[in-house]
Amino acid sequence: MTYCVGLLLNEGIVCLSDTRTNAGLDNISTYRKMFHFIEPGERAITIMTAGSLSVTQTTLARLREAIEDPEATEDSSIMQAPTMLKVASIIGNMLAKVRSEVDEKLSVMRQTASASMIVAGQRRGGAMRLFLIYPEGNFIEATEDTPFLQIGEHKYGKPILDRIVRPDTPLADGEKAVLLSMDSTLRSNLSVGMPLDLCVLRRDECNVTRQRRIDAGDPAFRAMSEAWSSALRDGFTQIKLAE
Numbered sequence: 290m291t292y293c294v295g296l297l298l299n300e301g302i303v304c305l306s307d308t309r310t311n312a313g314l315d316n317i318s319t320y321r322k323m324f325h326f327i328e329p330g331e332r333a334i335t336i337m338t339a340g341s342l343s344v345t346q347t348t349l350a351r352l353r354e355a356i357e358d359p360e361a362t363e364d365s366s367i368m369q370a371p372t373m374l375k376v377a378s379i380i381g382n383m384l385a386k387v388r389s390e391v392d393e394k395l396s397v398m399r400q401t402a403s404a405s406m407i408v409a410g411q412r413r414g415g416a417m418r419l420f421l422i423y424p425e426g427n428f429i430e431a432t433e434d435t436p437f438l439q440i441g442e443h444k445y446g447k448p449i450l451d452r453i454v455r456p457d458t459p460l461a462d463g464e465k466a467v468l469l470s471m472d473s474t475l476r477s478n479l480s481v482g483m484p485l486d487l488c489v490l491r492r493d494e495c496n497v498t499r500q501r502r503i504d505a506g507d508p509a510f511r512a513m514s515e516a517w518s519s520a521l522r523d524g525f526t527q528i529k530l531a532e
Contacts, residue, residue: 290480291441293322293337294470295407296463297419297431299456301491301498302409303463305471306337307441309482323486324349325497326356326367332412333495334367334376335488339440340404340424341391348387348404352380373418377408377428385426405440413495445477446470460489465513468503472514485510 293306306322320342326334338345355365363369370376384406391402403424411417419431421438431438436456439447453466464487474481489499503510 290478291322291339292439292443292446292471292474292478292481293339293407293441294437294439294443294446294450294467295335295337295409295419295431296450296454296458296467297409297417297436297438297456298454298458298460298463299492300460300463301489301494302335302411302417302419303460303467303487303489304335304337304407304409305467305485305487307471307475307481308484308486309480310342319482319484321486323488325488326352327496328368329496330413331495332368332410333490333497334373334408334410335490335497336380337407337409337440338404339406341388341402344384344388344391344402344404344424345406347391348380348384348406351383351387355379355383371412372415373408373410373412373420376410376412377418377420377422377430380406380408381422381426381428384422384424388424407438407440409490411490411493411495417490417492442474442478442481445474449473460491464489468510468513469517472510472517 296303308319310318310320322338324336355361356368363371367376367379405424406422408420419438420428422428433456437450437454449470483505485503487501488497491498
């Protein structure tokens with residue numbers, strides 16, 4: 290399975306993904322689920338994926354082919370699209386098309402394949418935007434009321450985001466929030482696993498301004514996890530039952 294999360298903050302965008310992929314209890318692999326398409330100073334697009342690898346890898350491969358096509362246009366290439374809304378539309382259409390093709394091949398075995406994506410980014414002169422793209426190709430967008438989006442095993446890491454994340458949350462606190470959200474997920478679901486990929490896109494820089502891979506046993510992540518567990522235990526013991 291997967292857990293990916295993106296925050297849309299006033300200062301920028303924070304994204305975090307795991308890398309574990311399951312094809313049964315005895316077939317667990319590591320695959321990157323965060324991908325960047327960058328033209329420094331002009332546009333920065335980050336895509337995170339969840340679901341069938343056959344769908345997500347084919348979708349990404351075709352998006353790259355469209356970018357490299359000498360006849361690419363703003364309707365076919367995410368690197369020429371005039372807005373992030375158009376970027377989301379191109380990716381959604383491609384995801385839906387690939388999913389439909391894979392489903393048709395699997396229908397003989399009465400199986401289906403599904404995938405979803407988070408798309409984050411900004412183009413020069415435009416606003417930062419964050420989208421969740423569903424398997425059917427339609428999408429929703431992060432807003433001031435809900436400045437984060439999740440795909441995969443999202444339920445374990447959602448409570449801290451609901452309580453902490455606001456549009457005016459500083460980027461450093463945003464990093465902390467997504468890492469603790471992931472820590473909660475790692476503790477509760479074995480289908481999500483290390484290493485983790487973290488990136489930050491600072492407002493108006495149109496680039497990945499911070500990128501980090503966090504491996505199993507990373508001392509900083511372990512210290513944060515232990516501190517969070519200790520803080521939760523201390524908070525729990527301080528709460529008194531109503532008489």
